[in-house]
Amino acid sequence: MIVLIAILSISLGIGCAKKPVSDDGAAGGAAGTTDGSGQNGSFSSQSVTDATASNVPSSLQRIHFDFDSYVLTSSSKAALEDNAAYLKAHADAKVQIEGHCDERGSDEYNLVLGEKRARATRAYLVSLGIDSRRLSVISFGEERPLDPSSGESAWSKNRRAEFVTR
Template identity: 50%
Template structure:
């Protein structure tokens, strides 16, 4: 039994070591010529956002336990669609979030519905679906840590994050 455990441990160690040992050669970076760095700005402000909002895109808020877009949310998404059209080279991830009430599983599903509602509306405004991805963080990434209704309302949102090109 000890010998079997030792063999399994050695095998696992070798698998992990093999995955960590490769180096990239110079010039292997796709999309940029050797020795050059892309100078295209993303208009990205990591200090002024929760998990990386793109400057120029507005966060969308939701009512309690809802994934439906309000008239204000649709107006903001119209403005966001204009920004996305002007930055067609940027892939945007829509993150769905919830307040801390409810189970982890429930909030992950609700966050997914919120992010998908935002994506669907943007697609209906002519944004290519391939330019948008969705993810749910449920209640795992709050922007407000308190227990007031205002804090809860701040956390019921969908925000926008640039993805690496």
């Protein structure tokens, strides 16, 4: 009997792994709109290159955010304007916007913050004329760091939104 309880406890612990929060843009309501007001944010951009399932190369720019922020600054908007131009030139490309965080904060908090970053990014692309049906968002929170080390240099790399074309 004790062995059965131990096996059941282990099985429940393994089955309770955290999962990324995702949104394909079809859900409505207030949760689908993020304007980012009340937050401070900035980032730098760098090119991300991915081969996609449709063999469309991506030249979409990765954006980085300040600590605990999801607001797009003028420089982030400039990078997203370049991304919108790319998406307009590749009208068949669909994009998943991935929100990421650094390791600080709880798993739950970082999943929500990563989603807010992805949604703010999507909202700006939609305001630039990109069809929202082409854009999906997902949050990986702190689960997929670019730099696994600790410290401000690593953390600043990990606070980002990335684009995966499909």
